Amino acid sequence: xxxxxxxxxxxxxxxxxxxxxxxxxxxxxxxxxxxxxxxxxxxxxxxxxxxxxxxxxxxxxxxxxxxxxxxxxxxxxxxxxxxxxxxxxxxxxxxxxxxxxxxxxxxxxxxxx
Amino acid sequence: xxxxxxxxxxxxxxxxxxxxxxxxxxxxxxxxxxxxxxxxxxxxxxxxxxxxxxxxxxxxxxxxxxxxxxxxxxxxxxxxxxxxxxxxxxxxxxxxxxxxxxxxxxxxxxxxx
Numbered sequence: 001x002x003x004x005x006x007x008x009x010x011x012x013x014x015x016x017x018x019x020x021x022x023x024x025x026x027x028x029x030x031x032x033x034x035x036x037x038x039x040x041x042x043x044x045x046x047x048x049x050x051x052x053x054x055x056x057x058x059x060x061x062x063x064x065x066x067x068x069x070x071x072x073x074x075x076x077x078x079x080x081x082x083x084x085x086x087x088x089x090x091x092x093x094x095x096x097x098x099x100x101x102x103x104x105x106x107x108x109x110x111x112x113x
Numbered sequence: 114x115x116x117x118x119x120x121x122x123x124x125x126x127x128x129x130x131x132x133x134x135x136x137x138x139x140x141x142x143x144x145x146x147x148x149x150x151x152x153x154x155x156x157x158x159x160x161x162x163x164x165x166x167x168x169x170x171x172x173x174x175x176x177x178x179x180x181x182x183x184x185x186x187x188x189x190x191x192x193x194x195x196x197x198x199x200x201x202x203x204x205x206x207x208x209x210x211x212x213x214x215x216x217x218x219x220x221x222x223x224x225x226x
Contacts (some may be wrong), residue, residue, distance in 0.1 A: 033213065042117070043157075043202065043216035056213060090156065100145060102214065104156040 003027040006091050006105035013081065014113055021076040021108045023091030029103070031096060032074040034066060037088040037107070049074060081112045115140040117205050119217025127225055132193055134220045136203035137185040145206040146179060146186045147214070152199045160201075161188070193224045 004025045013019050025032065034046040048056035049068040063085075065077040074091055091105040119136045126132050138146075147162035163170045163177045163186065170177050174193075179186040186205075190197055200221050204214040 035216075040218070042119075042218045043204075045213060045215070048213050101159060101162075102147070102149075102157075104149075104158070106156045 004091060004093055004103050004105040006089075006108050008108055009106065010109045010111075012111045012113060013078070015081060015083075017081075018077070018079040020078065021089055021091075021110075023074040023076075023105055025072055025091075025093040025103070025105075027093060027095075027103060029093035029095050030071050031094045032068060032071075033092045033094075033102070034074065034076055035090040035092060037090055043090070046076075078110075081110075083112050086110055086112045115143075115205075115207055115215050117203060117215050117217040119203050119220060121220060122218065123221045123223070125223045125225065126193055128193060128195060130193055132188075132190045132197070132222055132224075134188045134201055134203065134222070135185060136187070136205075136217050137183075138205040138215075139184065140205060140207060140215070141184070143184075143205040143207070145214075146177070147204050148175075148177060148188050149202045149204065149216075150199045151202065151219075157202060190222075193222075195224050195226050198222055198224045 007022045030051050032049045036044045045058050046060045047066045052068045063080050067075040088107045090107045092102045094102050117138050144165040149157035150160045151157040161175050161177050163179050174191050176189045200219045202219045203217040207213050
């Protein structure tokens, strides 16, 4: 483990379900990020948090709801997802906002059925 | 909006040969350019980065060059080995937004023994 832990590693959910993804970092970083990785697409930035405050929301549908209760934890709450939301969701953290030395988690492989 | 173009999308080389991956970016305010390596089923890992005040940086068999005027940067891997096989992503900081990262689509590098 690199210090950024994501759970669960795999998740299958129906379109009417509600689930949450969790990310935890033990690196003392103060910025955390959610990225979506789909096949044949670049890594898509979803949300950015700096010191527990959301500083960016990249036009993400409201069915994705982030939460950052403290600088070590980041959640992504999911509800009424669509099959096209199936992807690998990666959490990352960095020492300061600005991306210097991102550390990624292993990701959650999400399948929406 | 800002984007990062990466080429080629796939690259196959013989063990011992060199590999070059090129990226261009559009945001003139970008000032940080990392490269990530993602092995199959694993998280992206930072392998080298360069800041806009430097034109070239080396770390053993890998090097990165930056041409700010042309807005392009490249990854060079010399004496390639089978374990270099992976997907490589370039990224550029989104300067105007405190620098979070915009990623290229990735290059799948295959090194044949």
